[in-house]
Amino acid sequence: MAEIILKNVTKEYENGFQAVKNINLEIKDNEFVILVGPSGCGKSTTLRMIAGLEDISDGDLYLDGKRINDVSPQDRDIAMVFQNYALYPHMTVYQNIAYSLKIKKVPKDEIDKRVKDVAASLGLENLLDRRPGQLSGGQKQRVAMGRAIIRHPKAFLMDEPLSNLDAKLRGQMRVEIADLYRRLNTTFIYVTHDQTEAMTLGTKIVVMKDGEIMQIDNPTNLFNYPNNKFVAGFIGTPTMNFFEGEIEEKGDGLILKTRDGFIPLTAEKAAKVREGGWVGKKVTAGIRPEHVELSDQDSAAFRGEVSVFELLGSNAIIYTQCQDDRIIMNTDQTQYQEHGKEIFLKVKEAKLHLFDPETERTITN
Amino acid sequence: MSAKRKYKRRYDSLPTVLLFVLPALIPLIVFWIYPILRTIYLSFTNWDYISPTYKLVGIKNYLSLFRNPRFYEALWHTLVFTAGTLFPTIILGLVLALLLVKNFRGSGILKFIIFSPWITPTVAISIVWSWIYKTDGGIANTILTSLGMSPLKWIASSDTAMLSVIIVTIWKSLGYAMIFYLSALEKVPGELYEAGALDGAHGWRQFVDITLPSISPTTFFLTIITMVNSLQAYDQIQVLTQGGPSGSTRTLLYMYYQLGFNEFNMGQATAVAVVMILLTVGLSLIQFKVSEKWVYY
Numbered sequence: 269m270a271e272i273i274l275k276n277v278t279k280e281y282e283n284g285f286q287a288v289k290n291i292n293l294e295i296k297d298n299e300f301v302i303l304v305g306p307s308g309c310g311k312s313t314t315l316r317m318i319a320g321l322e323d324i325s326d327g328d329l330y331l332d333g334k335r336i337n338d339v340s341p342q343d344r345d346i347a348m349v350f351q352n353y354a355l356y357p358h359m360t361v362y363q364n365i366a367y368s369l370k371i372k373k374v375p376k377d378e379i380d381k382r383v384k385d386v387a388a389s390l391g392l393e394n395l396l397d398r399r400p401g402q403l404s405g406g407q408k409q410r411v412a413m414g415r416a417i418i419r420h421p422k423a424f425l426m427d428e429p430l431s432n433l434d435a436k437l438r439g440q441m442r443v444e445i446a447d448l449y450r451r452l453n454t455t456f457i458y459v460t461h462d463q464t465e466a467m468t469l470g471t472k473i474v475v476m477k478d479g480e481i482m483q484i485d486n487p488t489n490l491f492n493y494p495n496n497k498f499v500a501g502f503i504g505t506p507t508m509n510f511f512e513g514e515i516e517e518k519g520d521g522l523i524l525k526t527r528d529g530f531i532p533l534t535a536e537k538a539a540k541v542r543e544g545g546w547v548g549k550k551v552t553a554g555i556r557p558e559h560v561e562l563s564d565q566d567s568a569a570f571r572g573e574v575s576v577f578e579l580l581g582s583n584a585i586i587y588t589q590c591q592d593d594r595i596i597m598n599t600d601q602t603q604y605q606e607h608g609k610e611i612f613l614k615v616k617e618a619k620l621h622l623f624d625p626e627t628e629r630t631i632t633n
Numbered sequence: 634m635s636a637k638r639k640y641k642r643r644y645d646s647l648p649t650v651l652l653f654v655l656p657a658l659i660p661l662i663v664f665w666i667y668p669i670l671r672t673i674y675l676s677f678t679n680w681d682y683i684s685p686t687y688k689l690v691g692i693k694n695y696l697s698l699f700r701n702p703r704f705y706e707a708l709w710h711t712l713v714f715t716a717g718t719l720f721p722t723i724i725l726g727l728v729l730a731l732l733l734v735k736n737f738r739g740s741g742i743l744k745f746i747i748f749s750p751w752i753t754p755t756v757a758i759s760i761v762w763s764w765i766y767k768t769d770g771g772i773a774n775t776i777l778t779s780l781g782m783s784p785l786k787w788i789a790s791s792d793t794a795m796l797s798v799i800i801v802t803i804w805k806s807l808g809y810a811m812i813f814y815l816s817a818l819e820k821v822p823g824e825l826y827e828a829g830a831l832d833g834a835h836g837w838r839q840f841v842d843i844t845l846p847s848i849s850p851t852t853f854f855l856t857i858i859t860m861v862n863s864l865q866a867y868d869q870i871q872v873l874t875q876g877g878p879s880g881s882t883r884t885l886l887y888m889y890y891q892l893g894f895n896e897f898n899m900g901q902a903t904a905v906a907v908v909m910i911l912l913t914v915g916l917s918l919i920q921f922k923v924s925e926k927w928v929y930y
Contacts, residue, residue, distance in 0.1 A: 321827050342833035354824035358846035358929035367842075368832035401930070415828075 270422035270455045277327035287313040289479040300456040302470035310479040311459045319348050347416035348425040353408045355400040362396040365414045386414045406437045423455040475499050497628035500554050508554045511593045515546050528571040540632040552623040557598035559619035568612035574605045676903040694904040707888040715863040717799040726810025734818045748808030759872035762801045791881035817851035849928045885909050
């Protein structure tokens with residue numbers, strides 16, 4: 269159990285490249301924090317700085333109130349699961365799991381008991397004599413977790429632990445990690461570029477881009493109330509539709525004028541738009557595919573031709589090519605549309621997001 | 634598919650298979666398999682290397698060889714020379730690789746200098762070393778005396794001749810071992826060291842528990858290659874000592890040369906060669922067997 273605080277932490281390499289730029293992050297005891305973002309956003313570097321595998325160029329790192337910038341990795345009492353598992357190939361599963369205890373000169377009986385307990389909890393009892401080369405990806409992953417668990421660390425760090433597994437196994441292991449978190453009841457910090465993993469596992473998600481934190485929030489808020497266009501686009505599958513429009517007065521209210529039609533703004537959104545002085549100005553709008561619907565010509569915001577109909581089982585994705593934009597709609601399987609057919613689309617007004625086209629900050633969610 | 638048809642298909646493809654295999658097989662047969670078989674055959678004859686005729690003499694050559702103290706002396710010298718070159722080459726090659734694995738200013742040139750003896754003909758190297766080993770005015774003795782030590786006779790004394798030849802051989806093969814170790818060390822995944830750092834493995838512990846096992850296939854490869862090279866060492870012995878003084882550097886291969894080409898007893902010489910083949914195969918088999926315990930792929 270641990271509380272980890274990063275204060276104005278920066279990582280700058282010798283060539284001047286800043287991988288992490290002045291980030292502040294507070295990780296409370298027992299939280300499952302996910303660092304998520306595209307490749308090169310600095311999430312792994314941040315994790316490695318917490319682990320002690322990378323020096324911190326500037327700023328402070330605290331573990332339970334103690335500054336640990338200069339504390340060596342093994343003295344931080346933190347365990348890490350690596351992307352490629354990093355199992356010692358010449359050691360058996362047993363030896364891999366027991367290694368850290370052996371170095372600490374823990375008595376053999378205790379090592380044996382702890383290894384067997386951990387192996388039992390991860391379903392590795394029958395594999396203890398095998399070498400990593402004889403294990404499947406999922407089994408290796410479990411051994412890597414076993415090696416971390418046995419130390420009873422204050423915090424678990426996981427660097428894209430599922431990225432080497434196939435889709436089905438990834439799903440299974442995700443559930444196992446969630447279960448492990450519940451059982452161990454300790455702090456988890458997990459790096460991934462997969463937003464599904466982020467949304468399903470995390471109690472707190474940190475979205476990063478270009479070494480900076482874009483937003484820190486729980487999964488629901490991140491999905492419903494993104495701080496900016498990047499977060500809105502990064503979280504959610506299929507990705508959010510973005511299109512340009514202009515705010516205009518219509519009657520008592522405001523509308524977002526699109527190329528093919530308009531979207532009325534709810535009173536709440538209209539108030540925020542007026543407050544920000546956006547009336548008469550161009551904005552970037554965003555709508556999630558599940559909030560797009562088929563409509564008639566009169567109430568349509570978009571008109572376009574169906575380019576792809578993708579059946580995914582219970583639901584289906586319709587890609588519609590409009591004049592300037594491609595609008596994605598997530599609907600149910602009964603809404604089959606033929607390729608090339610002209611269709612009209614409207615959006616759920618309450619779910620519309622508006623962004624500043626220059627700064628990409630959210631105007632209203 | 635029936636067994637007969639399967640067999641027929643295999644039989645049909647034989648010319649095609651031969652077509653692909655022959656280019657490799659012909660040189661192998663001409664330069665390796667046939668000479669070995671011929672050597673084994675000659676070891677049962679009394680051929681003197683010059684006469685066009687010879688007789689089969691059964692195992693007479695082997696019997697007289699095994700009764701000859703010179704043979705056991707040469708066998709012992711071979712084992713001493715092999716062990717004396719093998720372990721230092723492996724250990725020093727690894728030490729050099731560990732020192733040079735991190736690139737620094739001039740490390741490339743240093744690597745090249747250490748590797749260069751490997752690509753220089755052994756005869757040339759040995760001639761230079763024969764100057765170094767000169768009792769009067771040789772560099773080796775100049776260094777010893779400047780360090781306040783008494784000079785040695787090096788290749789001129791039966792006490793130090795073997796050591797001298799071993800030093801030259803180590804010096805020659807060191808760079809080769811280093812290059813292989815450099816490549817092996819670079820391939821050890823960084824994540825293993827990081828996992829080790831989190832587990833608390835540092836310094837010597839890290840070296841023993843992570844580095845050494847990770848490069849064990851290279852160590853095994855170098856052990857076999859260095860051993861075979863040592864068993865086949867000839868040039869340096871020929872140039873530096875000619876097997877002397879008083880037979881102190883006569884290895885089995887050198888004994889073979891002396892028997893065959895100085896004493897014109899090709900029958901016994903080839904018997905020595907057969908013993909060498911068996912020795913090489915035997916040592917290699919032992920290494921392969923033992924390697925199962927310490928080599929991790």
